[in-house]
Amino acid sequence: MxxxxxxxxxxxxxxxxxxxxxxxxxxxxxxxxxxxxxxxxxxxxxxxxxxxxxxxxxxxxxxxxxxxxxxxxxxxxxxxxxxxxxxxxxxxxxxxxxxxxxxxxxxxxxxxxxxxxxxxxxxxxxxxxxxxxxxxxxxxxxxxxxxxxxxxxxxxxxxxxxxESAGTSLQPITTPTPAAAAPDAVAEAAGLINGAERPVVLAGSGATRPEVAAALTRFAEQTGIGVLAAQLGKGAISESHDLSMRSLGIHRPDYAHLAIEPADVVVTVGYQPVEHPPLAWNPEETKTIVHIAPWAAAIERGYQPAAQLTGDGAATLGALGEEIAPRDTARVAGIRATIEELLAAEDAGDGSPPSPLHVVRTVRDAMGPDDIVTLDNGAYKIWFARHYRTEAPNTLLLDNALATMGAGLGTAMAAARLHPDRKVVAVCGDGGFLMNVQALETANRMGLTMTVLVVRDDAYGFIEWHQDEQGRPNEGVYLGNPDLATLATAFGASAHVVDRDHPLSATLKTALGEPGVSLIDCPLDYAINEILSSDLYDRARKAYDER
Structure with missing residues (x-):
């Protein structure tokens, strides 16, 4: 050998x-x-x-x-x-x-x-x-x-x-045995949580492993503590669950900050600061933080835990839950209801052309609870993070760590290969999609069935939006695009174009019913981004106070 x-x-x-x-x-x-x-x-x-x-x-x-x-x-x-x-x-x-x-x-x-x-x-x-x-x-x-x-x-x-020769001797494979955090650490953390008036759980990427997600839901139900997800933690608890307080989106105060801004104790599960800047949810650096993960905390400004429970996430949550006194869930219910009402009240427009919120709602309506949506990176990702109701772990796959463009298509291809029984939709901006457009041939050669929804604004829209916010000229952001439908067909995919006569809802339904790879060229209107530039947290606080 x-x-x-x-x-x-x-x-x-x-x-x-x-x-x-x-x-x-x-x-x-x-x-x-x-x-x-x-x-x-x-x-x-x-x-x-x-x-x-x-x-x-x-x-x-x-x-x-x-x-x-x-x-x-x-x-x-x-x-x-x-x-x-x-x-x-x-x-x-x-x-x-x-x-x-x-x-x-x-x-x-x-x-x-x-x-x-x-x-x-x-x-x-x-x-x-x-x-x-x-x-x-x-x-x-x-x-x-x-x-x-x-x-x-x-x-x-x-x-x-x-x-060269490697010999023939191969030793048996061994793997470490996961264990809960030390009992003394669990007791210390329980004391901090039991002494809190407004605790909240913040779920990160590590909370989306199936066993940890199940343990997190049990922990929330056992203790009455609400769960807020970071973008990489979406689906760790079903966002239809009464104790879900939805998800962080943009790196500034939003409706969901109603769950974490007043919190005195934040219990992070499977989180690291790279996933969402701590100063975006702990700007005064005053919150008591309990860190639960198989890894030590990466300490930086805004994230200096008072207690670290380093060990198997599921086992640690189980042990900790036994030490927490159950609390009334009325406050969590009020916060959840306020967030839900404000999200529902945002106007997605008439779909001509679609806004990113219109895209989110249309995709959500077309997908089952276990179907998979993958995202590339662009301003539309914020709208999916805020609005896409994620019912199960790893069914909305986005990246808010490196947050690179170009990854959404490959993520969808891996998902479609692993789960041929589920619908898989990749949502990509035109900029990110064209970075790896040649992968359509690979997907076709692999025999995958999946839909690629290209939301096209003919620009690097996230940068354009920030230029607008800062009063800068729109320089270096506009793009020319090929005929995406013709290009997709050349790679062996089916292709569709959204316009007034072919709305996104009907077009997506058609594409999802086709075998093989389908592409949808969907123009996008980002005017709705004005909402994100307003004081969303102030609106949420006032709405909650009026309940």
Whole structure:
């Protein structure tokens, strides 16, 4: 067994069934080894897209998604996807090639120190210098990708290491046993919560793991404490639940801040500050914070926990719930009702052309509670975060950590591959969509069924909006676009265009009923963003006081 075969075999041992890849000359031995296993090799048109798909796979399964690239430019093209996974808490393992350590006839051609370059965007990066170390390095990569807050790791496999003998001995795989936080820490946190007048739970990305989400719902029901979600925590508790106080959206006071601005104790579950700036919900730095997660808190201004419960999230919530005195839920009900009423009162317009709120409501009406919507990044994401009623974990997949453009399509493709029984819709702005439009061919080749809803404003709309808010001229934001329907058809997708005669609701229904990949070109009117520039929290506070 050579090094490449040992790596492929060890990936199989860890349950890997797919690798998202754009291979190169330095990966040939590994690609051959993978072909001798049951691992599916999904060949992409760009390495960045392979990393985005691997990140989404890890996010949805809880096990590291795997991507593959060659040396130099191929490996560097992975980096935005690695940072997306690392900041977003998504387990990912990247495998890259490299020139041989000896007898390198091409010298420095295409050689970049990828391990050093990957340091800032990964939890761990290493190069294998001995084929006998392949299996143990893969094992450590899985440990690092899953330890604490999940993230990205990178393994560099030089060409000669891949071809040399690795021996045949593979040790059994072991995994750490999750445990609840220490009893003393649980008791300390319970004292803080029991002494609070207005506690609230803030759910982050780590709360969307199914077992943690179920434990969080039980905790809320047991204690009567309401739950507010950060964007990456949407769906951790159903937003139809009486104890859900919906979700944070924009990084400024909004209706949902009615749940957290008056809070004296904030219990964060699976949260890190990168997901939503703490000073956006703790501007005076006066709130008592209880941090619950398998990882230590990343401490920064506005996020200096009084107690840290580091351990398995589900087990810790179960232990903590036993120590909390139940409280009356009337206050939570009043806050929830106020938020719901204000959201419902926002005018989405007549759909000619659609506003982002019209898009959100139309998509929500078309999707079941377990169907999946993925978002790229743009101003429309704020409207989905605020309004899209998320009923289950990982059914609205957005990124508010790195918040990169270009990831929405790959996220949807990974979701459609994993869940062919569900409707999957990717909502992408025209800017982000065209960064990876070539992936439509990959989706078609994979035989996926999914809908791509391109909300087109012919501009970088988020930047344009901020320019308007700051009284600046709209410079550097306007774009020209190809005929998106014709382009989609060239890649093998079905295509539709929203206009006065073909409203979004009917067009989306048609697209969702089609097999294969469907694209909808939907013009977008962002005039409604004026609402976001108003004092939404003041409006919410007054509405609540009048109840």
């Amino acid at each position: 050579n090094g490449a075969q040992a790596m492929a075999a060890r990936l199989v041992d860890h349950g890997v069934d797919v690798i998202f890849a754009l291979p190169g000359e330095e990966n040939l031995a590994f690609v051959e080894a993978v072909s001798d296993t049951d691992i599916e090799l999904v060949v992409t048109r760009h390495e960045q897209h392979a990393a985005f798909m691997a990140a989404a796979h890890g996010r949805l399964t809880g096990r590291p998604g795997v991507c593959l690239a060659t040396l130099g430019p191929g490996a560097l093209n992975l980096f935005t996807g690695l940072a997306h996974a690392q900041l977003g808490g998504m387990p990912l393992i990247a495998i890259t090639g490299q020139k041989p350590r000896t007898d390198n006839e091409e010298g420095s051609f295409q050689v970049v120190d990828i391990v050093a370059a990957a340091g800032p965007v990964t939890a761990w990066a290493t190069s294998i210098d001995d084929p006998k170390n392949v299996a143990s390095t893969v094992d450590e990569a899985f440990n690092r990708a899953l330890a604490g807050r999940p993230g990205a790791v990178l393994i560099e496999l030089p060409e000669d290491v891949a071809s």
